[in-house]
Amino acid sequence: MTTVIRTSGLTKNYGRVHALDGLDLDVEEGQVHGFLGPNGSGKSTTIRILLGLARATGGEATVFGGDPWRSAVALHRRIATVPGDVSVWPNLSGGETIDLLSRLRGAERKDPVYRASKARLSEAFQFDPRKKGRAYSKGNRQKVALIAAFAVPADLYILDEPTSGLDPLMEVVFQREIARVRAAGATVLLSSHILSEVEQLCDRVSIIRAGRIVESGTLAQLRHLTRTEVSFTAADDASLSGIPGAHGVRVEDGRAHLTVDSDAIAETLPALGALGVQGLRIEPPSLEELFLRHYGDDLVAAEAASDPGARSS
């Protein structure tokens, strides 16, 4: 497999702010790579450097083996992108904007393939191309950028929170498009803070925090790092002491809750069977939990700040 995107020790400073602080990211060809982190963690800065819109302060970044700052034009012939905050020209209609961006990326005006894919995408995204840019809502501006990105084939799609502002139906359309370009062999870097979306679409996930990658791997690999949640009906914890591999056993509202290391779940099952448990639920760790492993302390701080009782005491 060839590497499409590689950064090593990438840093970017805006004045005294370290937006990126030694970011190492590898995206292999054909992957759909989830790039996960909350706002302000450095996702958009990374993407700007990969697109040659910003210059790295230090470290290295290559896209298709080239320097994204120096060879921006050559690289952009192979890249389609949706920026994080889509703006459009107020006096151009949506259809005109899509055509303009596609033509800048090399689409021919009369090319039937392009025209068909533009029509198909407008239909699928339920997009009215006749309205002027100033009349579009955030979701519609997002659709302009998505249709322009998917209407012309690319080798690499760099998408910065592409579904923010879309309703759930449109998210399904978006997922279908990702599946289509993946099947065509393209690589996708998908930045997002919507965990379920990343969970559904991505082969690999990198979690970014404060300008560094703190976790990277396939979802299966990442799941090893957390425990599976097990729960069943139980009146009290009298008979629960003998379950092998169980952690954090507690009984709450008539249900017993415990966690088991995800790769040891098979050893726990016979014990559960011997107990004759009712209402058994086994939940694999969600990405949310993975994410909270790295951002849990931020959450605690945020909760403390928003809890009026904590402030007054």
Added chain:
Amino acid sequence: MNGFAALYHQRLRRDGLQLALWIGITALLAFAAYAGVKDSFGTEQDRQSLLVAAIANPVILLFRGLPSGAGEGAFIAFLIVPFLCMLAAFMSSFLAVRHTRADEETGRAELVGGTPAGRMLPTVVTLVHGLIANLVLALLTALALVAAGLEAAGSFVVGSAAGVVGVFFLGLGLLTSQLMRTSRGANTVSVTVLLVTYLLAGIGNALGTPSDDLQRMESSWLTWLSPFGWAENSRPFADDDLWPLVLCTLVGIAFAVAAIALQSIRDVGSSFVAERAGRVDAHAALGSMTALVWRLSAGSIIGWAIGGAISGLLATTLASVVEEVSAENPSIEAVLNQMMASQGSIEQGLLTTFFVMIGILAACAGVQTITRARQEETHGTAELVLATPIDRVRWLFDFVIVGFAAIVIILAAGLGAASVGIALNDGDPDLYRSAVTVALGQVVAASVFLVLTALVFVLAPRGTIAVGWSLVLLAAVIGLFGPIFGMPENVTWLSPVAAAPVPVTDGVDVRGLWWLLGAIVVAGAASFGLMRRRELAAGG
């Protein structure tokens, strides 16, 4: 009533400074006009001869008011009333649209409509707000004239004339806001009506019937189709006739009532004229960055070019009038000769002065094109384009090249109109050659602003808009007024428009050309060279 007070207070807070400026400028203009007339046309005889010349020359009547005699007050009314009315008209129509359709378009109206204030109250409050603003404008304008030393009755007629035209356009703005879907659409319709009725009044006056002594003009019926014509026909200081002003007020109020009636039968956010749908597919030409910049700039370039054409026409038609006036008045001739000392004839001098003005218009268009690059960057649309195979340097180059095209178009429009003026007069080939020379010189001068603003955009993006416009303003002041204030030549030469080549008695003065060309080459090379290393600077 509580909601009324709250909404009125909100409008005052939002508009306070802006209205103070509009009203202050209108009153100041009235005050300054008096001083100007005292200076240039001190005697009754001076004024009489100018009126004779004006009535003989339709072009002047197109851009001034209605002659009603050579008395000091009536003469000032002739010179200034249309402009005072125009200021009130712009103030009022923007005010109306700002507080109705613009609020609706951005969704603020929905926020207010959800409270007990309801759908109707905001429109009513806006009407009251606009009426009060025009009342203040009328009073202060009248007081400015009284303070300058004119009699009270006529001064108040002038003030009222401006105020009632304001009320007319307040009503019109409210009405177009009901009809059109966007604030931009409503403003476009209002401003178009404003310009057309302004021209109607002027054309109607020019086609009117002069009195035997050529001191007074009776407007033709065309003038009576225009609120500006109604205002002028009150003939302040001569007849002090109030009924045309009453007519104007009634029409304005009728518009406002119609607007309120329309508001009561439509949904919030809807409009009576559906917004024109855009194209589904882009025009074949919209396929490159150059085409995009052109598309974004074309509207304003046409506007500047119309300004250039009007100035060009005046450049060659006014000369004959001025010569007529000065031939009868030795004192005026002396003043003119002092101003035009170095440039041979009055014709030549006027031509140069007007082309300096066209050069400034062209510089404005150039600067505006570069500030558009900055707006693209802060708005976020630059990112969309630069993520496609468009080189950074090429991206900036496209703005510069369209800016240069704008400069050439505007001076060509000025030159074209000036040639028409020459052909209408006597077809003097020497004057034509001079016009070509100054026009070419101003292309070079305006281009200096273009590349300097581009350089600021590359080096200090945040300063692009402020520095670009300040440069033009500074150069305009130095270039146009420097010679009159007696600034030494090496200071006025700092202004590119003043340093541009001009025809002199014995050939063409090209000394300034070299520094202009030098500045263009150096700033241009620096801009494009440094752009290669420049990141996208999105932060406002």
